Amino acid sequence: MPSINGQKILITGASSGIGAELAKQLGARGCQLALLARRQDLLEELAADVEKRGGKAHIYVCDVADKEAVHSCFTKADDELGGLDIVVLNAGVGKPTPANDNFSSDTFEWIFKINVFGVLYGIEAILPRFRKRGHGVIVPVSSLAAYRGLPGSTAYGGSKAAVTNMMEGMRVELADQNIQVVLVSPGFVKTPMTDKNKFDMPFLIPVEKACRKIIRGIEKRSREVQFPFPLFAILSMAKMIPNFLWDRMTGAAAPKSKSSSKTDSSTPSP
Numbered sequence: 001m002p003s004i005n006g007q008k009i010l011i012t013g014a015s016s017g018i019g020a021e022l023a024k025q026l027g028a029r030g031c032q033l034a035l036l037a038r039r040q041d042l043l044e045e046l047a048a049d050v051e052k053r054g055g056k057a058h059i060y061v062c063d064v065a066d067k068e069a070v071h072s073c074f075t076k077a078d079d080e081l082g083g084l085d086i087v088v089l090n091a092g093v094g095k096p097t098p099a100n101d102n103f104s105s106d107t108f109e110w111i112f113k114i115n116v117f118g119v120l121y122g123i124e125a126i127l128p129r130f131r132k133r134g135h136g137v138i139v140p141v142s143s144l145a146a147y148r149g150l151p152g153s154t155a156y157g158g159s160k161a162a163v164t165n166m167m168e169g170m171r172v173e174l175a176d177q178n179i180q181v182v183l184v185s186p187g188f189v190k191t192p193m194t195d196k197n198k199f200d201m202p203f204l205i206p207v208e209k210a211c212r213k214i215i216r217g218i219e220k221r222s223r224e225v226q227f228p229f230p231l232f233a234i235l236s237m238a239k240m241i242p243n244f245l246w247d248r249m250t251g252a253a254a255p256k257s258k259s260s261s262k263t264d265s266s267t268p269s270p
Protein backbone atom coordinates (compact mmCIF):
# COMPACT_ATOMS: atom_id res chain seq x y z
CA MET A 1 0.00 0.00 0.00
CA PRO A 2 1.63 3.32 -1.06
CA SER A 3 2.03 5.68 1.92
CA ILE A 4 0.61 9.15 1.55
CA ASN A 5 3.42 10.65 3.65
CA GLY A 6 5.26 13.48 1.90
CA GLN A 7 3.00 13.44 -1.18
CA LYS A 8 2.06 16.56 -3.16
CA ILE A 9 -1.68 17.02 -2.81
CA LEU A 10 -4.14 19.66 -4.01
CA ILE A 11 -7.40 20.08 -2.06
CA THR A 12 -10.36 22.18 -3.23
CA GLY A 13 -12.74 23.47 -0.57
CA ALA A 14 -9.84 23.53 1.88
CA SER A 15 -11.02 26.49 3.95
CA SER A 16 -13.59 24.58 6.02
CA GLY A 17 -14.94 21.22 7.16
CA ILE A 18 -13.63 18.07 5.47
CA GLY A 19 -11.13 19.93 3.27
CA ALA A 20 -9.57 21.81 6.20
CA GLU A 21 -9.34 18.71 8.39
CA LEU A 22 -7.80 16.69 5.54
CA ALA A 23 -5.18 19.43 5.18
CA LYS A 24 -4.35 19.27 8.90
CA GLN A 25 -4.00 15.48 8.95
CA LEU A 26 -1.98 15.43 5.73
CA GLY A 27 0.21 18.27 7.00
CA ALA A 28 1.04 16.16 10.05
CA ARG A 29 2.22 13.48 7.63
CA GLY A 30 4.69 15.81 5.94
CA CYS A 31 2.64 16.41 2.79
CA GLN A 32 3.11 19.40 0.48
CA LEU A 33 -0.32 20.91 0.00
CA ALA A 34 -2.03 23.24 -2.47
CA LEU A 35 -5.06 24.62 -0.63
CA LEU A 36 -7.87 26.12 -2.74
CA ALA A 37 -11.03 27.98 -1.71
CA ARG A 38 -12.53 31.45 -1.95
CA ARG A 39 -11.93 32.66 1.64
CA GLN A 40 -8.31 33.77 1.75
CA ASP A 41 -8.23 34.56 5.49
CA LEU A 42 -9.23 31.00 6.38
CA LEU A 43 -6.71 29.55 3.93
CA GLU A 44 -3.93 31.66 5.47
CA GLU A 45 -4.79 30.47 9.00
CA LEU A 46 -4.93 26.88 7.79
CA ALA A 47 -1.61 27.14 5.95
CA ALA A 48 0.07 28.33 9.16
CA ASP A 49 -1.45 25.39 11.06
CA VAL A 50 -0.31 22.92 8.38
CA GLU A 51 3.26 24.27 8.56
CA LYS A 52 3.24 23.96 12.37
CA ARG A 53 2.31 20.31 11.99
CA GLY A 54 5.29 19.66 9.70
CA GLY A 55 3.71 20.05 6.27
CA LYS A 56 4.14 22.65 3.54
CA ALA A 57 1.21 24.71 2.27
CA HIS A 58 0.61 26.98 -0.71
CA ILE A 59 -2.71 28.78 -0.95
CA TYR A 60 -4.74 29.65 -4.03
CA VAL A 61 -7.87 31.79 -3.90
CA CYS A 62 -10.15 30.15 -6.42
CA ASP A 63 -13.84 29.85 -7.25
CA VAL A 64 -14.30 26.32 -8.62
CA ALA A 65 -17.32 27.46 -10.63
CA ASP A 66 -14.96 29.60 -12.73
CA LYS A 67 -13.33 27.39 -15.35
CA GLU A 68 -10.51 29.81 -16.19
CA ALA A 69 -9.66 30.30 -12.52
CA VAL A 70 -9.57 26.54 -11.88
CA HIS A 71 -7.27 25.96 -14.87
CA SER A 72 -4.99 28.77 -13.82
CA CYS A 73 -4.80 27.71 -10.12
CA PHE A 74 -4.35 23.99 -10.83
CA THR A 75 -1.55 24.53 -13.34
CA LYS A 76 0.12 27.10 -11.08
CA ALA A 77 -0.10 24.69 -8.12
CA ASP A 78 1.24 21.81 -10.21
CA ASP A 79 4.21 23.94 -11.29
CA GLU A 80 4.90 25.42 -7.84
CA LEU A 81 4.76 22.08 -6.04
CA GLY A 82 6.80 20.38 -8.76
CA GLY A 83 4.15 17.89 -9.92
CA LEU A 84 1.04 16.95 -7.96
CA ASP A 85 0.49 13.31 -6.98
CA ILE A 86 -3.14 13.60 -5.83
CA VAL A 87 -6.02 16.06 -6.37
CA VAL A 88 -8.93 16.04 -3.91
CA LEU A 89 -12.00 17.63 -5.55
CA ASN A 90 -13.92 18.39 -2.38
CA ALA A 91 -15.45 21.89 -2.77
CA GLY A 92 -19.22 21.64 -2.53
CA VAL A 93 -22.43 23.37 -1.53
CA GLY A 94 -25.92 22.26 -0.58
CA LYS A 95 -29.28 23.95 -0.18
CA PRO A 96 -32.82 22.60 0.00
CA THR A 97 -34.62 22.83 -3.36
CA PRO A 98 -38.28 22.00 -2.70
CA ALA A 99 -40.59 21.87 -5.71
CA ASN A 100 -42.91 24.56 -4.30
CA ASP A 101 -43.41 28.26 -5.07
CA ASN A 102 -39.71 28.83 -4.38
CA PHE A 103 -38.64 26.40 -7.11
CA SER A 104 -36.00 27.92 -9.33
CA SER A 105 -33.62 26.35 -11.81
CA ASP A 106 -31.11 29.04 -10.79
CA THR A 107 -30.43 27.22 -7.53
CA PHE A 108 -29.89 23.97 -9.44
CA GLU A 109 -27.52 25.74 -11.81
CA TRP A 110 -25.53 27.22 -8.92
CA ILE A 111 -25.23 23.85 -7.13
CA PHE A 112 -24.33 21.95 -10.31
CA LYS A 113 -21.78 24.58 -11.30
CA ILE A 114 -19.86 24.01 -8.06
CA ASN A 115 -20.54 20.34 -7.24
CA VAL A 116 -20.39 18.94 -10.78
CA PHE A 117 -18.59 21.40 -13.06
CA GLY A 118 -16.14 22.35 -10.30
CA VAL A 119 -15.04 18.70 -10.32
CA LEU A 120 -14.93 18.51 -14.13
CA TYR A 121 -12.90 21.72 -14.48
CA GLY A 122 -10.36 20.30 -12.02
CA ILE A 123 -10.10 17.03 -13.93
CA GLU A 124 -9.78 18.90 -17.22
CA ALA A 125 -6.94 21.01 -15.80
CA ILE A 126 -4.88 18.19 -14.30
CA LEU A 127 -5.56 15.26 -16.63
CA PRO A 128 -3.07 16.23 -19.39
CA ARG A 129 -0.34 16.58 -16.77
CA PHE A 130 -1.17 13.26 -15.06
CA ARG A 131 -1.25 11.56 -18.47
CA LYS A 132 2.11 13.02 -19.44
CA ARG A 133 3.67 11.86 -16.17
CA GLY A 134 1.99 8.46 -16.42
CA HIS A 135 0.44 8.57 -12.95
CA GLY A 136 -1.91 10.48 -10.65
CA VAL A 137 -4.80 10.03 -8.25
CA ILE A 138 -8.15 11.87 -8.54
CA VAL A 139 -10.32 11.97 -5.40
CA PRO A 140 -13.79 13.41 -6.07
CA VAL A 141 -15.92 13.95 -2.97
CA SER A 142 -19.50 12.86 -3.69
CA SER A 143 -22.05 11.73 -1.07
CA LEU A 144 -24.22 8.81 0.00
CA ALA A 145 -27.03 11.18 -1.08
CA ALA A 146 -26.14 10.07 -4.62
CA TYR A 147 -27.61 6.63 -3.98
CA ARG A 148 -31.35 7.46 -4.15
CA GLY A 149 -33.49 10.53 -4.87
CA LEU A 150 -34.67 12.37 -1.77
CA PRO A 151 -37.55 14.87 -1.86
CA GLY A 152 -36.53 18.45 -1.19
CA SER A 153 -32.81 17.82 -1.83
CA THR A 154 -33.02 17.14 -5.53
CA ALA A 155 -30.35 19.58 -6.71
CA TYR A 156 -27.78 18.44 -4.17
CA GLY A 157 -28.65 14.73 -4.58
CA GLY A 158 -28.75 15.07 -8.36
CA SER A 159 -25.38 16.81 -8.44
CA LYS A 160 -23.79 14.09 -6.31
CA ALA A 161 -25.44 11.32 -8.35
CA ALA A 162 -23.92 12.91 -11.46
CA VAL A 163 -20.46 12.94 -9.88
CA THR A 164 -20.76 9.33 -8.70
CA ASN A 165 -21.98 8.08 -12.06
CA MET A 166 -19.37 9.98 -14.07
CA MET A 167 -16.56 8.88 -11.83
CA GLU A 168 -17.62 5.24 -12.00
CA GLY A 169 -17.24 5.36 -15.77
CA MET A 170 -14.08 7.47 -15.80
CA ARG A 171 -12.42 5.25 -13.21
CA VAL A 172 -12.35 2.41 -15.74
CA GLU A 173 -11.09 4.59 -18.60
CA LEU A 174 -8.35 6.20 -16.53
CA ALA A 175 -7.08 2.98 -14.94
CA ASP A 176 -5.53 2.10 -18.31
CA GLN A 177 -3.48 5.30 -18.09
CA ASN A 178 -2.32 4.51 -14.53
CA ILE A 179 -4.55 7.27 -13.14
CA GLN A 180 -6.63 6.10 -10.21
CA VAL A 181 -10.01 7.44 -9.13
CA VAL A 182 -10.86 7.15 -5.42
CA LEU A 183 -14.49 8.21 -5.08
CA VAL A 184 -15.46 9.45 -1.61
CA SER A 185 -19.11 8.99 -0.53
CA PRO A 186 -19.63 10.29 3.00
CA GLY A 187 -22.78 10.11 5.07
CA PHE A 188 -23.36 12.87 7.63
CA VAL A 189 -20.12 14.44 8.87
CA LYS A 190 -20.04 17.21 11.47
CA THR A 191 -18.87 20.32 9.59
CA PRO A 192 -20.13 23.89 9.06
CA MET A 193 -22.25 22.47 6.19
CA THR A 194 -24.20 20.12 8.46
CA ASP A 195 -24.15 22.51 11.46
CA LYS A 196 -26.88 24.41 9.57
CA ASN A 197 -29.23 21.39 9.47
CA LYS A 198 -32.21 21.49 11.78
CA PHE A 199 -33.11 17.80 11.39
CA ASP A 200 -31.63 14.76 13.15
CA MET A 201 -28.73 13.38 11.16
CA PRO A 202 -28.48 9.60 11.53
CA PHE A 203 -24.98 8.21 12.23
CA LEU A 204 -23.36 11.68 12.19
CA ILE A 205 -19.59 11.27 12.59
CA PRO A 206 -16.82 13.69 13.63
CA VAL A 207 -14.84 15.26 10.80
CA GLU A 208 -11.56 13.91 12.20
CA LYS A 209 -12.82 10.32 11.89
CA ALA A 210 -14.19 10.96 8.38
CA CYS A 211 -10.83 12.30 7.22
CA ARG A 212 -8.89 9.36 8.68
CA LYS A 213 -11.15 7.08 6.61
CA ILE A 214 -10.64 9.17 3.47
CA ILE A 215 -6.84 9.17 3.85
CA ARG A 216 -6.78 5.41 4.45
CA GLY A 217 -9.00 4.92 1.38
CA ILE A 218 -6.62 7.00 -0.75
CA GLU A 219 -3.63 4.99 0.47
CA LYS A 220 -5.43 1.74 -0.33
CA ARG A 221 -6.54 3.14 -3.71
CA SER A 222 -10.10 2.07 -2.85
CA ARG A 223 -12.51 2.47 -5.75
CA GLU A 224 -15.01 4.03 -3.36
CA VAL A 225 -14.66 5.14 0.27
CA GLN A 226 -18.13 4.96 1.84
CA PHE A 227 -18.90 5.72 5.46
CA PRO A 228 -20.32 5.41 8.06
CA PHE A 229 -21.09 1.75 7.42
CA PRO A 230 -24.67 1.67 8.85
CA LEU A 231 -25.89 4.53 6.61
CA PHE A 232 -23.99 3.11 3.63
CA ALA A 233 -25.69 -0.28 4.21
CA ILE A 234 -29.15 1.29 4.56
CA LEU A 235 -28.80 3.44 1.43
CA SER A 236 -27.30 0.57 -0.57
CA MET A 237 -30.37 -1.51 0.28
CA ALA A 238 -32.59 1.48 -0.50
CA LYS A 239 -31.44 1.22 -4.13
CA MET A 240 -33.37 -2.06 -4.33
CA ILE A 241 -36.59 -0.82 -2.70
CA PRO A 242 -39.39 -0.56 -5.28
CA ASN A 243 -40.42 2.97 -6.20
CA PHE A 244 -43.91 2.80 -4.65
CA LEU A 245 -42.41 1.82 -1.30
CA TRP A 246 -39.65 4.44 -1.51
CA ASP A 247 -42.29 7.11 -2.19
CA ARG A 248 -44.19 6.08 0.91
CA MET A 249 -41.09 5.94 3.09
CA THR A 250 -39.81 9.38 2.08
CA GLY A 251 -43.23 10.96 1.54
CA ALA A 252 -43.90 11.74 5.17
CA ALA A 253 -40.79 13.91 5.41
CA ALA A 254 -41.22 15.48 1.97
CA PRO A 255 -41.82 19.25 1.75
CA LYS A 256 -45.42 20.07 0.83
CA SER A 257 -45.93 21.54 -2.62
CA LYS A 258 -48.99 23.68 -1.70
CA SER A 259 -48.45 27.32 -2.51
CA SER A 260 -48.94 28.08 1.19
CA SER A 261 -45.75 26.14 1.95
CA LYS A 262 -42.82 28.46 1.39
CA THR A 263 -40.42 26.76 3.76
CA ASP A 264 -37.12 25.54 2.37
CA SER A 265 -37.48 22.15 4.02
CA SER A 266 -35.98 18.92 2.73
CA THR A 267 -35.53 15.32 3.81
CA PRO A 268 -32.25 14.60 5.63
CA SER A 269 -29.57 14.30 2.95
CA PRO A 270 -25.82 13.84 3.54
Ligand SMILES: NC(=O)c1ccc[n+]([C@@H]2O[C@H](COP(=O)([O-])OP(=O)(O)OC[C@H]3O[C@@H](n4cnc5c(N)ncnc54)[C@H](OP(=O)(O)O)[C@@H]3O)[C@@H](O)[C@H]2O)c1
Nearest residue numbers: 013015016017018037038039063064091092188189191193
Ligand atom coordinates in the same frame (compact mmCIF):
# COMPACT_ATOMS: atom_id res chain seq x y z
N1 LIG B 1 -20.60 17.26 5.79
C1 LIG B 1 -21.29 16.24 5.32
O1 LIG B 1 -22.12 15.62 6.01
C2 LIG B 1 -21.08 15.78 3.90
C3 LIG B 1 -21.67 14.58 3.51
C4 LIG B 1 -21.51 14.12 2.21
C5 LIG B 1 -20.73 14.85 1.33
N2 LIG B 1 -20.16 16.01 1.72
C6 LIG B 1 -19.37 16.76 0.74
O2 LIG B 1 -18.11 17.03 1.27
C7 LIG B 1 -17.59 18.24 0.68
C8 LIG B 1 -17.12 19.17 1.79
O3 LIG B 1 -18.24 19.48 2.60
P1 LIG B 1 -18.10 20.06 4.08
O4 LIG B 1 -19.10 19.36 4.90
O5 LIG B 1 -16.69 20.08 4.50
O6 LIG B 1 -18.66 21.53 3.81
P2 LIG B 1 -18.16 22.98 4.30
O7 LIG B 1 -17.59 22.93 5.66
O8 LIG B 1 -19.30 23.89 4.02
O9 LIG B 1 -16.97 23.29 3.29
C9 LIG B 1 -17.22 23.50 1.93
C10 LIG B 1 -15.94 23.95 1.27
O10 LIG B 1 -16.21 24.15 -0.12
C11 LIG B 1 -15.70 25.42 -0.49
N3 LIG B 1 -16.46 25.99 -1.58
C12 LIG B 1 -17.80 26.18 -1.67
N4 LIG B 1 -18.11 26.80 -2.81
C13 LIG B 1 -16.95 27.01 -3.46
C14 LIG B 1 -16.59 27.63 -4.70
N5 LIG B 1 -17.52 28.15 -5.52
N6 LIG B 1 -15.29 27.68 -5.05
C15 LIG B 1 -14.34 27.16 -4.23
N7 LIG B 1 -14.60 26.57 -3.06
C16 LIG B 1 -15.88 26.50 -2.69
C17 LIG B 1 -15.78 26.27 0.76
O11 LIG B 1 -14.79 27.29 0.72
P3 LIG B 1 -15.05 28.85 0.45
O12 LIG B 1 -16.42 29.18 0.92
O13 LIG B 1 -13.96 29.54 1.23
O14 LIG B 1 -14.87 29.00 -1.01
C18 LIG B 1 -15.43 25.26 1.83
O15 LIG B 1 -14.04 25.19 1.99
C19 LIG B 1 -18.73 18.81 -0.15
O16 LIG B 1 -18.55 18.45 -1.51
C20 LIG B 1 -19.96 18.12 0.40
O17 LIG B 1 -21.01 18.03 -0.53
C21 LIG B 1 -20.32 16.49 2.99
